[in-house]
Amino acid sequence: MNFDFSDDQKQLRDQARKFLAEKCSPKAVRVVLDGKAPYDKELWKGLAEMGFLGVAIPEEFGGAGAGHLELCVIAEEMGRANAPVPFSSTVYLAAEALLIAGSDTQKKKWLPAIASGEAIGTLALFEGKGNPSRKNIKLTAANGVLNGVKKPVADGAIADFAVVAARTGSSGRDSDISLFLVDLKAGGAEVKSLTNLDPTRGQAEISFKDCRAEPLGAAGDGWSILTQVLDRAAVLCAFEQVGGSDRALEMGRDYALDRIAFGRQIGSFQAVKHMLADMYVSATLARSNSYYGAWALSTNAAELPEAAAAARISATQAFQHCAKNNIQVHGGMGFTWEFDCHMYYRRANAMALGLGSLTYWEDQLIDRMRKKNAA
Amino acid sequence: MNFDDTPQEAEFRATARAWISANAPKQYEDELRKSSLGRTVLKNANILEVAKAWQKKKADAGWACLHWPKEYGGRGSSPIERVIWQQEEGPFGQLSRMFIIGHGMCGPTMMAFAREEHKRTYLPPLASGEKVWCQLFSEPAGGSDVAGLRTRAEKDGDDWVINGQKIWTSGAHYSDYGILLTRTDPTVPKHKGLTMFFLDMKSPGVEVRPIKQASGASDFNEVYFTNVRIPDHQRLGEVGDGWNVSLTTLMNERSAIGAAVSTGFPELFEYCSSLMLDDGPAIEDRAVRSKLANWAVKASGLKYTSMRAISALSKGERPGPENSIGKLVAGSMIQDVATYALDLQGASGVISGEDAELAGRFQAMLLRAPGTRVEGGTDEIMRNIIAERVLGLPGDIRVDKDVPFNKIPTKGR
Ligand SMILES: Cc1cc2nc3c(=O)[nH]c(=O)nc-3n(C[C@H](O)[C@H](O)[C@H](O)COP(=O)(O)OP(=O)(O)OC[C@H]3O[C@@H](n4cnc5c(N)ncnc54)[C@H](O)[C@@H]3O)c2cc1C
Numbered sequence: 001m002n003f004d005f006s007d008d009q010k011q012l013r014d015q016a017r018k019f020l021a022e023k024c025s026p027k028a029v030r031v032v033l034d035g036k037a038p039y040d041k042e043l044w045k046g047l048a049e050m051g052f053l054g055v056a057i058p059e060e061f062g063g064a065g066a067g068h069l070e071l072c073v074i075a076e077e078m079g080r081a082n083a084p085v086p087f088s089s090t091v092y093l094a095a096e097a098l099l100i101a102g103s104d105t106q107k108k109k110w111l112p113a114i115a116s117g118e119a120i121g122t123l124a125l126f127e128g129k130g131n132p133s134r135k136n137i138k139l140t141a142a143n144g145v146l147n148g149v150k151k152p153v154a155d156g157a158i159a160d161f162a163v164v165a166a167r168t169g170s171s172g173r174d175s176d177i178s179l180f181l182v183d184l185k186a187g188g189a190e191v192k193s194l195t196n197l198d199p200t201r202g203q204a205e206i207s208f209k210d211c212r213a214e215p216l217g218a219a220g221d222g223w224s225i226l227t228q229v230l231d232r233a234a235v236l237c238a239f240e241q242v243g244g245s246d247r248a249l250e251m252g253r254d255y256a257l258d259r260i261a262f263g264r265q266i267g268s269f270q271a272v273k274h275m276l277a278d279m280y281v282s283a284t285l286a287r288s289n290s291y292y293g294a295w296a297l298s299t300n301a302a303e304l305p306e307a308a309a310a311a312r313i314s315a316t317q318a319f320q321h322c323a324k325n326n327i328q329v330h331g332g333m334g335f336t337w338e339f340d341c342h343m344y345y346r347r348a349n350a351m352a353l354g355l356g357s358l359t360y361w362e363d364q365l366i367d368r369m370r371k372k373n374a375a
Numbered sequence: 376m377n378f379d380d381t382p383q384e385a386e387f388r389a390t391a392r393a394w395i396s397a398n399a400p401k402q403y404e405d406e407l408r409k410s411s412l413g414r415t416v417l418k419n420a421n422i423l424e425v426a427k428a429w430q431k432k433k434a435d436a437g438w439a440c441l442h443w444p445k446e447y448g449g450r451g452s453s454p455i456e457r458v459i460w461q462q463e464e465g466p467f468g469q470l471s472r473m474f475i476i477g478h479g480m481c482g483p484t485m486m487a488f489a490r491e492e493h494k495r496t497y498l499p500p501l502a503s504g505e506k507v508w509c510q511l512f513s514e515p516a517g518g519s520d521v522a523g524l525r526t527r528a529e530k531d532g533d534d535w536v537i538n539g540q541k542i543w544t545s546g547a548h549y550s551d552y553g554i555l556l557t558r559t560d561p562t563v564p565k566h567k568g569l570t571m572f573f574l575d576m577k578s579p580g581v582e583v584r585p586i587k588q589a590s591g592a593s594d595f596n597e598v599y600f601t602n603v604r605i606p607d608h609q610r611l612g613e614v615g616d617g618w619n620v621s622l623t624t625l626m627n628e629r630s631a632i633g634a635a636v637s638t639g640f641p642e643l644f645e646y647c648s649s650l651m652l653d654d655g656p657a658i659e660d661r662a663v664r665s666k667l668a669n670w671a672v673k674a675s676g677l678k679y680t681s682m683r684a685i686s687a688l689s690k691g692e693r694p695g696p697e698n699s700i701g702k703l704v705a706g707s708m709i710q711d712v713a714t715y716a717l718d719l720q721g722a723s724g725v726i727s728g729e730d731a732e733l734a735g736r737f738q739a740m741l742l743r744a745p746g747t748r749v750e751g752g753t754d755e756i757m758r759n760i761i762a763e764r765v766l767g768l769p770g771d772i773r774v775d776k777d778v779p780f781n782k783i784p785t786k787g788r
Binding site: 004005256267272286294299313314362373 | 379665686755757766771
């Protein structure tokens with residue numbers, strides 16, 4: 001047994017950390033946070049040049065063909081740096097959907113463009129309130145034409161293409177749902193930016209009016225593909241959340257050593273020490289669950305659905321826990337725009353919702369555990 | 376990243392599995408499987424005898440204390456082989472709980488500090504379960520603050536003469552030997568005046584009085600020492616260096632207890648899978664599912680944290696203070712899980728013992744759980760360890776650190 005990343009993978013992590021420390025300082029993040037740019041274009045280009053965008057894309061489609069464990073270690077660093085780029089929507093959602101269900105032509109068209117940083121992609125799934133569910137998909141597709149409204153769509157305002165979940169049947173079964181690929185720059189889709197909890201990763205509303213679309217995967221396979229995409233993205237997002245948790249803990253620890261009150265470092269007060277110890281505990285549990293998810297993802301194991309749900313829940317909780325208590329450790333300073341604490345607080349809470357809320361994943365986990373126990 | 380056995384590991388696993396299948400006391404398997412924290416009882420047998428017999432059988436065939444050197448009764452196995460053995464031993468491993476203090480703490484301390492001839496004499500019968508050991512550290516005045524202990528050891532010729540009292544000593548009532556931390560010099564600051572020994576629990580002047588616990592069971596004791604004589608060659612480490620020696624024990628204690636502690640989650644999940652509530656199956660209830668999911672990820676998080684630790688061990692890295700999280704998380708979890716299981720039982724949850732749902736499994740868990748949060752270092756001490764040794768935060772302010780022990784105030788006011 002070897003339940004750890006390899007030395008090469010750890011080296012890649014160090015490389016990504018170094019690169020992001022240089023190119024993605026909190027100051028750079030703030031350019032996007034303050035609304036001066038929709039995302040960090042320079043950083044995006046740099047990530048492409050480093051080969052990070054295509055790390056899990058096969059070489060024949062323009063990627064590095066390394067694999068998903070490699071993508072996990074990069075994801076952790078993206079989370080640590082709070083990178084203001086459409087990484088999760090493009091790399092975890094759009095690219096994974098293409099890898100799972102795309103035709104050769106579709107893969108050849110979009111995957112190399114993703115790897116080189118030329119194309120931003122996203123998944124258009126939600127339609128207002130609610131979690132991933134067949135019933136919540138009302139947008140229709142008929143004869144290759146879409147009609148309906150999707151929101152929120154992560155990075156929708158900057159995306160070049162979207163994978164769109166549409167209703168193509170009314171049997172009340174999974175087979176009612178099909179996926180489509182839409183070139184958002186080709187007309188027919190109207191995009192509006194929405195303000196959101198975390199401005200470093202935009203959200204949009206996209207209205208499709210008689211919008212031309214090509215099928216992604218076989219008709220009626222949409223729900224099963226979506227479930228796979230969400231599971232894979234759950235593991236990858238969990239690594240971003242683990243990176244964010246670690247960074248929030250580190251910030252809290254450093255501040256506790258620095259700040260003096262009542263003539264002592266505040267880190268010498270037991271209430272503060274214990275709060276930080278609890279942050280360490282939740283970050284560690286999340287990391288361990290995520291490692292298991294990484295193993296399942298990289299080996300395409302039968303355990304992936306259960307492992308993904310566990311990683312998702314654990315990492316969501318840890319990031320929220322660490323981000324909020326980091327502000328608490330920082331006192332009033334933590335509540336200012338000037339300090340970086342709120343960036344992680346925003347990201348933690350936005351990420352907690354992006355793939356469906358905890359309620360959804362708790363249900364998934366229990367269903368999957370039941371199925372396994374019954375088998 | 377993989378969970379596969381290497382060819383050698385696979386061979387070891389196959390050998391272990393075959394031996395266990397041919398030799399384990401299978402008649403108790405079901406009872407052991409259904410027992411949970413606080414309730415390892417066998418209806419028609421004395422569990423200590425069953426445990427000792429199984430341990431002896433293992434020792435004779437070379438399966439006891441796998442990671443210990445052969446000359447001390449072990450097998451010289453790698454950490455991974457030890458884990459494989461535990462996986463294969465399954466419910467029969469519960470029987471080793473009787474020996475956890477001896478094997479997990481006293482043995483390693485003896486190995487690090489005893490004379491060679493003592494190691495060869497005392498360790499093999501400890502490994503084989505023929506002799507049981509206990510750990511005599513805690514006192515009424517020194518629990519979390521172990522170094523605040525008052526049991527005196529005074530030199531008299533080649534012997535030391537011990538007077539004082541220990542408390543919470545697990546298994547002292549059936550132990551043959553113990554490791555004992557004493558104060559040999561009260562005129563220096565508290566950490567500097569301690570000395571460690573091992574002793575025969577049958578020595579004249581040792582009196583063991585069982586304590587009845589909150590759970591009603593009596594697993595631990597008060598131990599009184601009246602002019603007990605211990606020869607100097609049974610001293611572990613230098614005179615005045617007992618604190619350092621005890622740190623070895625305590626570090627081993629945390630990993631031994633941390634690795635063995637259960638969370639109660641598998642039991643709760645199984646229970647909820649079959650339980651019918653007023654409105655239908657428990658497992659389909661939204662609130663129940665949410666609770667279960669939250670505990671599920673804690674339980675799996677602990678499991679994979681220990682796998683990461685094992686991977687580190689197998690690469691030759693030493694386990695560090697990060698292992699404190701096992702007991703910290705599992706301790707309050709098992710308490711919450713048991714409370715919730717009783718809540719699901721409604722008014723009848725109040726019934727315990729054989730007449731209760733599942734023969735009182737969760738009631739027993741509830742009554743044992745507070746001990747888990749205290750033994751081997753309280754939750755608060757565990758958090759201090761993580762904060763100080765893992766995160767590098769300042770130590771607590773210690774007003775008694777540089778004060779001679781006999782000048783430290785002994786009352787709260
Ligand atoms: C089931 C069980 C088995 C045991 N077996 C053994 C055994 O075999 N051998 C043995 O030697 N001992 C044994 N013990 C004793 C155990 O190690 C002590 O009970 C434990 O270390 C706590 O000490 P105490 O009971 O004196 O509590 P105290 O130290 O008096 O603690 C009381 C409360 O104060 C808190 N507290 C104390 N110091 C601090 C601090 N610095 N910061 C914050 N909070 C603090 C504690 O967390 C706790 O909440 C056992 C205990 C139990 C419950």
